[in-house]
Amino acid sequence: MKLIYVASPYAGDIEKNTEFAKKACRHVMNEGHAFFAPHLLYPQLLNDANPDERQAGLDMGIAVLGKCDELWACGDRISSGMQAEIDLAKQLGIPICYVSEEQILGPLDPVYAIWAKAREDGPLAGQLGFLCENRRLLLFSSQSETEVRIKDLRNLCLNTSPAAVYQCVDYSVEYASDRRMHLETLQELDMIPAFTPDKFEVKSQAYGNTGGGCMVGTVQFYLPELDKSVWVNCNDECVTITSADYMWNEDHSESWERYDDVLLYQAGFDDALPDDVEPWLPMIKKALEYTIDQETRYFQGRAFSLPTAWLPESIRENADPEYLAWLQAEGKEAQVVYGSNIEMEKDYPQNGQGTFDMTVPS
Missing domain, CATH: 3.40.50.10400 (Hypothetical protein PA1492)
Structure with missing residues (x-):
């Protein structure tokens, strides 16, 4: 045994x-x-x-x-x-x-699958078959569940030329085939961003406790070139970008149950550099600006810690560049407090005490 x-x-x-x-x-x-x-x-x-x-x-x-x-x-x-x-x-x-x-469960009755057909003018032209993930055939117990997954797949496409079109089919009846298409191959093409980084519209903002004391700011951005929205969620540790509102469920899609299916990007601020996150950087900086403002209002007296490289321009442009350079050289994070001020470290060698005024002019 x-x-x-x-x-x-x-x-x-x-x-x-x-x-x-x-x-x-x-x-x-x-x-x-x-x-x-x-x-x-x-x-x-x-x-x-x-x-x-x-x-x-x-x-x-x-x-x-x-x-x-x-x-x-x-x-x-x-x-x-x-x-x-x-x-x-x-x-x-x-x-x-x-x-x-x-x-484990025995055959599902009925069984639905996703039939994928590559775009005729795309790099996978001529390929078609049942969609697989991690080398496993994707099967669903209901048509509605299948359609939700197809919608998520379409929303993950970050360009105007999807690698394939998808169709919900009755696996046991409509398409008797052993042909397969692999989701990983399709998404490698679909998730190549092709939109102007700073061309977006802010549609909604939300800040609050998502459970377990985790405070998160979320900004919904509309990308007119793709005619779709993305949600940027951040705190003082990391950022996640999704193709559906999994955090607050304002789109009523229950996307928290399928987080992996709607995830576009994620990174920790200590692990990634701004240069590594194009074309998401302008949206991340905008979401951080909102989150910092909300969190320092909510927790007055507690600073929002962030590596200097990630500071939004509205805060950075009013900062003392020598102090920010010192923080970066020392491997220290900027401490942003209520009022969009950066709190000065006591051991800063320029004998500075107190705070730099970082208030953004109205």
């Missing part, structure tokens, strides 16, 4: 994913093995919204993974959390087995 580490989606529709995880564990048991599923065990004891308890659960899961004989990745999609577990298993030399949803 082997000990199997069960990896399956959890975040999003937790109730649905928990039921699937239970069935995945029963499948392991029916195959004659013992199972370990941390996402079924630890949430019963720990508060996932508490960072310390969440980390404790992750650490314990990692500790047990090293003692398992195999990792079984269950389901037809690999979530970001599952990918981290798979990567660790590879590092530890633990065999990985991919188990489809159909193997």
